[in-house]
Amino acid sequence: MELKTAVKERRSIRSFKSDPVPESVVSEIITEARWSPSWGNTQSWEIYVVTGETLKKFKEANRAKITSLAPSTTEIPTPQNWPEALKKRYVGVGKSVLGSLQIAREDKQARMDYTADMFSLFGAPCLLLFCFDSSLSVGYAMLDTGLIVQTICLLAQDRGLGTCALAASITYPDLLRELLPIPADRTIAVGVALGYPDPDAAINRFERERAAVSEFVTWVK
Ligand SMILES: Cc1cc2nc3c(=O)[nH]c(=O)nc-3n(C[C@H](O)[C@H](O)[C@H](O)COP(=O)(O)O)c2cc1C
Known part of the structure; x- marks a missing residue:
């Protein structure tokens, strides 16, 4: 796949097939993604590949936490x-997601069911969990993490896999x-x-928005 196609076509997948991702494929993706840049080549990322029974237990517990409205301890x-402008985009993606599922804003139960599905990782058969040494500066460690996360997402896209970065997966670190x-x-x-995206799911197909370049770029000559 051409790089620019992978960049454009990568999107957050919110409905996965249950098919497992072969361990060799996950391993290849991570091996290739090691070439991501990092502060002083520190490569501060540490990755846990979570699948199988452990993932099943985590999804169930994470789902139970959110449905009991437990406060985040991220x-x-x-x-x-x-x-304001960022909030508008944040609200916008929420509307697109719920709209694709035909969930009305006032339908609290349907919204909670959707949130519970998100905390069950949208059915993904694999979770990549990123950690770093707590003695590091959070800012740069998060930047290093973000760089390898995007590299992994693009390498996954190249193999017909889907990804979704999920704050919902780290809301309850305990x-x-x-x-x-x-x-x-x-x-x-x-x-x-x-995991492998469900290609027919409307939630994987809604139109996404991006700001015009002029809204965030300043050319200085
Ligand atoms: C750090 C981070 C955390 C995210 N957490 C969530 C999440 O908890 N739930 C979710 O549905 N999407 C989550 N996303 C996905 C974003 O909503 C998504 O990247 C954004 O709307 C842009 O859409 P796209 O990835 O489809 O291009 C997260 C993205 C990032 C980078």
């Missing part, structure tokens, strides 16, 4: 307020710490759902 500070051998001095940064 280890990454989450913004509470957004600048659940992950109970199930995975994550040392206490590591920070859980983000999770990425990985």
Whole structure:
């Protein structure tokens, strides 16, 4: 696949087939993604590949937490307020998602069912969980993590796989710490759902929006 096609066609997948991703494919993708840049080549990322029974347990526990409305205990500070233009985009993607599922804004139960599905990782058969040493500066460690996450997403796209970065996978880090051998001095940064996309699902097909380049680029000559 041409790089620019992969960049354009990668999109967050919110409905996965249950087919497992062969371990060799995940391994190849991560091996190739090691060439991502990082601060001083520190390669601060640490990745847990979670599948099988462990993933099943995590999905169930994560789903139960959100449906009981447990407050987030995420280890990454989450913004509470957004600048107006950004908030509009955030609200916009929410509307597109619910619109694609034909869920009305006032239908609280359907919205909760959708959120529960998100906390079950949209049915993905694999979760890539990214951590880093907590002694690092969060800002640059998150930047390193973001760089390898996008590389992985593009390499997955190239193989017909789908991905979705999911804050919803790290909202309750204690659940992950109970199930995975994550040392206490590591920070859980983000999770990425990985699997084969359901090509027919409307939620994987709605039109996405991007700001015009002029809205965020300043040319200085
Ligand atoms: C750090 C991060 C966390 C995200 N968390 C979620 C999430 O919890 N649930 C979700 O549905 N999408 C999540 N997304 C996906 C974004 O909503 C998505 O990238 C954005 O709307 C742009 O759409 P696209 O990826 O389809 O181009 C997350 C993306 C990033 C980068």
